[in-house]
Amino acid sequence: MPGNAIRWRPRFAAGVIATGIAVAGLTPAASAVPRHPGPASASPVVATSGGVLRGAATASGDEFLGIPYAAPPVGPLRWRAPQPAARWHGVRAATSFAPHCPQPATPFGQPSTSEDCLYLNVFTPSRPHHGGRLPVMVWIHGGALVTGESDDYNPAGLVRDGAVVVTINYRLGALGFLAHPALAGRPGGPSGNYGLMDQQAALRWVQRDISRFGGDPRNVTIFGESAGGLSVLSQLASPGGHGLFARAIVESGAYNLTQTSLAGAETAGEAFAAKAGCASQAAACLRGLPVQTILADEGTGYTPDVDGQVLTQSLGTAFASGQFNRVPVINGSNHDEWRLFVAESELEGAPVTAANYQGMISSTLGVPPAVAAVIAAQYPLSSFPSPAEALGAVGTDAIFACPALKVDQSLSSFVPVFGYEFNDENAPELLLPPVSFPYGAAHASELQYLFTLPASPFGGPLSAQQQDLAAAMQGYWTHFARRGAPSGLLRPSPAWPRFEAASQQLLSLDTPAPQPEASFAAEHHCAFWALAG
Numbered sequence: 312m313p314g315n316a317i318r319w320r321p322r323f324a325a326g327v328i329a330t331g332i333a334v335a336g337l338t339p340a341a342s343a344v345p346r347h348p349g350p351a352s353a354s355p356v357v358a359t360s361g362g363v364l365r366g367a368a369t370a371s372g373d374e375f376l377g378i379p380y381a382a383p384p385v386g387p388l389r390w391r392a393p394q395p396a397a398r399w400h401g402v403r404a405a406t407s408f409a410p411h412c413p414q415p416a417t418p419f420g421q422p423s424t425s426e427d428c429l430y431l432n433v434f435t436p437s438r439p440h441h442g443g444r445l446p447v448m449v450w451i452h453g454g455a456l457v458t459g460e461s462d463d464y465n466p467a468g469l470v471r472d473g474a475v476v477v478t479i480n481y482r483l484g485a486l487g488f489l490a491h492p493a494l495a496g497r498p499g500g501p502s503g504n505y506g507l508m509d510q511q512a513a514l515r516w517v518q519r520d521i522s523r524f525g526g527d528p529r530n531v532t533i534f535g536e537s538a539g540g541l542s543v544l545s546q547l548a549s550p551g552g553h554g555l556f557a558r559a560i561v562e563s564g565a566y567n568l569t570q571t572s573l574a575g576a577e578t579a580g581e582a583f584a585a586k587a588g589c590a591s592q593a594a595a596c597l598r599g600l601p602v603q604t605i606l607a608d609e610g611t612g613y614t615p616d617v618d619g620q621v622l623t624q625s626l627g628t629a630f631a632s633g634q635f636n637r638v639p640v641i642n643g644s645n646h647d648e649w650r651l652f653v654a655e656s657e658l659e660g661a662p663v664t665a666a667n668y669q670g671m672i673s674s675t676l677g678v679p680p681a682v683a684a685v686i687a688a689q690y691p692l693s694s695f696p697s698p699a700e701a702l703g704a705v706g707t708d709a710i711f712a713c714p715a716l717k718v719d720q721s722l723s724s725f726v727p728v729f730g731y732e733f734n735d736e737n738a739p740e741l742l743l744p745p746v747s748f749p750y751g752a753a754h755a756s757e758l759q760y761l762f763t764l765p766a767s768p769f770g771g772p773l774s775a776q777q778q779d780l781a782a783a784m785q786g787y788w789t790h791f792a793r794r795g796a797p798s799g800l801l802r803p804s805p806a807w808p809r810f811e812a813a814s815q816q817l818l819s820l821d822t823p824a825p826q827p828e829a830s831f832a833a834e835h836h837c838a839f840w841a842l843a844g
Contacts, residue, residue, distance in 0.1 A: 354406075359520045362399040367406045368437065371467035375433045375524070377409035380516040381509065383427035384482060389598045390494045390505060393429060393512040408432065411460035412483045415606045420458035424602045426486065431479040431513050432461055434470050435524050444527030446792040449517060449556070450478045451510060453537030453563075453755070456613045457484040465763035468781065472789035475526035477517060481509035481542075485609035486602075490573060490616050491580035493594040501620035503576050507545055508621060514546075514555035532558040532792040534641075536758060540564015544718070545615050547636050548629040549622055558795055560641040560788060563648060563754060565714040567614050568627035576616035583608060630721035639795040640722055641788075643731030643817070644715040647751030649675075649706025653699050654746040654753075662747065663698040671702050676709055689839055699748045709843075711754075712835040719810045719817075728810040729797050732831055733757040734821035735780060739770030757820070760784045776822040783825055787818075 355366045355373040366375035381393035388394055410425035436445065448469060452459040461478035469476050481487060482505050490503030518528045533556045535543045540561040546552035547559055571579075581592055587608040589596035615622055629635045653663060656671075663671050673683040686705060695701040712732075719730045736749070738756035741764060750756070758764060759773065760781035773781060783804040787797040797807045797818075807818045808827050819828040832838065 356402065357523050359523055361396055361520075363402045364405040365402050366433075369467075372434060372436045372470045374435075375405040376407055377405055377430050378433065378516075379409075379429065380431050380479070381429040381512045384429065384486075384505070385426045387598065389426065389486070390489065390491075390502075390594075392505070392508050396429075408462045409480075411462060411480050413486055413602050413606060414454075414458045414483055417458055420454060421460060421462075423460075424606070426602060428480050428482070429509055429512070430461075431477055431516065433521070433524050434466050434476045434478075435526070436470055436473060436475075444522065444530070445473055445475045445525050446789065447475045447477065447517060447521050447526040447528070447531045448788070448792050449514060449531060449533045450476060451481070451533065451535030451539035451542045452478070453535065453539040454483070455611065456488055456506060456538045456541075457609070457611055459483070459538070463762075463765055464758075466761075467763055468785040469761065469789055472785055474789045474792055475521060475524055477513070477521070479510065479513040481506045481513070484613055485583060485605050488613040488615065489580050489583060489609075490576035490618065491584060491592070491594075491597065492577050493584075493592055493597065494580075495577075501573070501618035502580070503573070503616045504618050504621040507542065507549065507615060508551070510542055510546060511549070511551050511555060514552070518555060529557065530792070531556045532560060534560035534562070534788070535564065536562035537564060537755065541567055541614070544568075544626050545622060547638070547640070548624070548626050548634075549636075551621055553636050556636075556638065558639050558792060560791065561643070561715075561718070562757065563644050563711055563715075565642070565644070565718045566710050568625065568630075568714055568717070570622060570625045571614060571616045573616055573618050576618075583610070627717070627721070630718060633725045635722075635725075637726045639727040639729075639791070641729045641731065641791055641797060642715055642718050642722070643733065643820075644707075644711045645733040645752045645754060645757060646736070647703055647707055648711040648754040650700070650703035650748070650750050651740075651743065651753040651755065652706065653703045654743050654748075654750060657699065657746050658743060663702045665692055665698050668692060668698045668701065672705055675702065675706055686843075689836060697748050699746075703748075703751075708835040708837070709840055712831070713837040713840040716815070716832060716835070716837050717841075719815075720812055723810045723812060727795065729791070729807050730810045730815075730817040730831075731807075731820055732817055732828065733760075734819045735760075735777065737774075737822075738777070739767075739773065741767035741770040744769050757784070760820075761788060774822075780820065780822050780825070784820060787825075 353368045357364050364375050366373050379396040382396050409430035410428050411423050412428040413423050416422035461480050466476035487506030495502040521528050533543050541564040543559050543561045584592050669683045669687045672686050690701050690705050692701050719728050722728045733752050736751045740750040791797040805825050808816045816827050816829045817831050819826050
């Protein structure tokens with residue numbers, strides 16, 4: 312094939328994975344994980360900089376829910392940087408989740424119209440003040456930056472391993488990532504990325520207050536999946552993230568390494584304003600829009616933009632040049648990421664067939680038919696059990712696997728990097744019902760190995776071997792948070808090799824036990840995609 316036949320840049324950022332990545336909001340059931348507070352006399356009380364909190368004692372530790380970390384971004388504070396939360400008097404009950412940020416009703420997320428949503432939750436081992444300060448892990452949920460909430464992730468296993476875990480809400484969709492010249496404050500000034508600013512405000516709260524819960528503010532690990540993983544990468548690249556964390560874990564977050572320019576993002580913002588009824592393009596009109604109107608008109612594709620302040624350059628550029636917050640990193644992807652989105656398409660009545668395979672490649676990656684034909688030749692249907700699994704491999708490799716490897720290669724020139732691939736082909740599928748092909752290790756399937764998730768009508772419980780894998784993964788994550796390297800003596804798990812450009816060795820997270828692997832690049836055709844990109 313001629314080399315220039317596959318010179319293209321896939322348009323993953325805004326629309327290609329907008330619907331699919333949203334499933335990582337992870338709310339297949341209407342109810343959150345049940346909580347079992349202990350007797351009132353055992354309720355933990357903590358004095359924070361904002362006031363006194365009374366939490367709840369549970370079987371796995373103490374929890375404090377619905378803590379405000381910033382003022383409600385309503386009225387004149389809509390589309391502004393987060394402002395300090397008001398102090399309160401007396402003892403504030405912290406035993407139930409606060410509202411999560413506005414999002415439409417979807418099969419994968421709880422609807423909300425409450426802009427008063429900038430809250431976080433703290434989970435601690437019981438009596439954490441005995442001994443030294445504990446490592447802190449701050450979870451940033453996924454959901455395509457348009458859906459998701461902190462409520463769905465019960466970190467009981469991580470807490471049992473000795474970590475203080477914080478889960479956060481942040482502004483989503485247009486309310487979190489709309490860029491518009493009228494909102495910039497000055498011509499050419501920064502706009503957009505309010506959700507990333509919220510994340511930084513939550514991390515500043517952690518710096519101020521987490522020691523009161525037994526956590527060490529000097530040892531904070533940020534971690535997230537899907538759009539949460541992209542958020543972690545964004546915080547690595549953001550000047551505003553400097554000093555707010557000491558380590559980072561990225562799960563399936565490398566799908567958008569080239570960000571939209573401020574000008575491009577503002578052009579999209581002006582189109583949104585016109586659609587929503589603000590022909591004047593005035594900030595006052597935008598800030599006066601009903602939440603329901605914003606949700607109806609916002610679309611599904613949002614990513615960070617290079618606004619000149621929160622992000623000064625694209626992620627891939629920052630990582631390649633070493634211009635990022637240099638901390639140790641775990642970074643990885645799942646073996647069959649894109650099968651989840653192929654399944655979603657099938658469930659919506661658009662299955663992949665031999666006849667439409669090339670057309671589906673074209674629409675998935677945003678490439679012309681001639682390029683899709685070249686890609687189809689690299690991934691011939693004869694090599695796969697079904698056309699759906701063939702397209703799943705194409706999407707996995709182009710959108711997740713090879714970009715994750717690129718991140719490993721770039722970051723490892725400057726900081727310790729530990730790469731992984733989640734490979735449990737029998738992982739229960741919690742988000743969608745069965746389809747005509749196996750899900751394998753699909754997008755978001757590793758989350759149930761790290762958290763207790765809401766009950767699902769689809770997937771069953773983990774098997775005994777899968778529970779062992781979950782325990783190993785939790786041990787790796789918490790040991791990394793504690794020491795900056797995932798291998799340790801908490802459990803007899805295999806050693807996790809540090810990523811090196813020469814060997815490109817990762818850890819395969821699979822049953823019956825994790826093992827090092829060196830065939831990732833070849834299996835995912837990354838040399839082909841490097842040429843294609």
